[in-house]
Amino acid sequence: MAQVEFRNVGLKYHTVTGEVAALTEVNLTIKDEEFVSIVGQSGCGKSTLLSLISGLLKPTTGEVLIDGMAVTGTSKRVGYMLQQDYLFEWRTILDNALLGLEIRREKTPEAIAEVREMLKVYGLGGFEHYYPPQLSGGMRQRVALIRTLATRPDVLLLDEPFSALDYQNRLSVGEEVVRILRERKKTVIMVTHDIPEAVSMANRVVVMTPRPGTIRSIHKIKMCDEGLTPLQTREAPQFREYFTAIWKELNADA
């Protein structure tokens, strides 16, 4: 159970030459177990939204709430996946997957057993003692996902998680990640500038305006509610309509 809420959130960056309004008046509620994609041009502050939920940044005005509680710092309830896997090359696959637990001092024998099980389930069974450079991009991304899931977050933040993969892998890893996240009933917020990716995975797509970023529109994607996988959604007849509508909106701002 986790619901994320932005209440009138604004954020300003300060530099020597002046201040920059990155976000202004963001109001958004992401429901429990919902998958929301956020699209917008570069620099519209969409990644900043994730940093606010994760507690790495604090809003200048307004507040961010998880289940009604204001976010004040990093929280065990939130897991963050960055644009690349950032697996540490000096750690084995297993040790990489255990990184989050280790930092939170929760590396119990049971937790380790659970991570090993996850590695096995997601096709990394024989690779526990390999080092990251020995794995393919798709496998590494799965390790990164397991590293995030290992700390049992309720809310997952994905910051263009597939951008480092080639197109073929992007589709298959995306398909897999969505399946895993639905299975585990996570609330997911994904930032991307790939419109098809945003539409194919999400219950709702949020379109942001250019800086200072705020919400321009929200598109409800009915395929996801019907339980279609990303690949099935891409083949649905309405897919193109969603794509065109969102593309036009983003293009109007360019």
Add this chain to the structure above:
Amino acid sequence: MPKNNFSPEHERYLRHLRQKAFLVRISQLLLLVGFFILWEVAARYGWINAFIFSQPSKVWNATIRLATQGGLWKHLGWTVGETVLGFSVGTFAGIILAILLWWSEFFARVMDPYIVVLNSVPKVALGPIFVVWLGTTITAVIAMAISISIIVTIMMMHTGFQEVDPNKVKLVRTFGATKGQVLRKVIIPASVPTMIAALKVNVGLSLVGTIVGEFLASKAGLGYLIVYGGQVFNMSLVMASVLLLSVISVILYYGVTLLEERVGRGGVRETHSA
């Protein structure tokens, strides 16, 4: 080479590579042997003044004499000992100071101009000061060796720390890592290659520091032998010491390379304790 079922073309390619490598080795060896032969011949036929330039056979005799009655091992031991000590302390203290600079950006900004100045000052100029403060002792020699290696270590390591991918730091911060955890889990393990590079530079620098230190303040060691030999115009002793010095520097450098290979083979472990 065991049979690997390679095609004849591939065998030919491999043989070509091996021949080339062999040729390089042979040429390197010939260059060295040729140099010594030319030196010896030139001295014997009086093309060069053997009193000033010495000659390989005399250098060899001087080495033997050192080994049998001149305390060769004592001198080698002093130089190697002082170098290793200066090198270890300089590197270790340099890394600790670099960590402090990384820890406090304020401290780093305050120290910046001083480090730049200390880096550009020729540390050898400090030699006489160490001698006055510490006397003509081994301590003065080691202080010289440390002073040459420590500033470079600080600068190399601090730069290395700052160049660690900020996204790796962000990753552990999303898990709620403390500053100490960022240091232990990311900064230090990610900087191991920089550390090895610093060690490699420091091996050479510490040797420079030790020799200069011995010039000024020692009654033993290769630096002392070189100065002594120069003063009594025993050029064979000087040449022998210089050649021994090159052998030592190669061995020390090779030692660090061995360490690098061990670390490179996945031997890096983080400072444990979660």
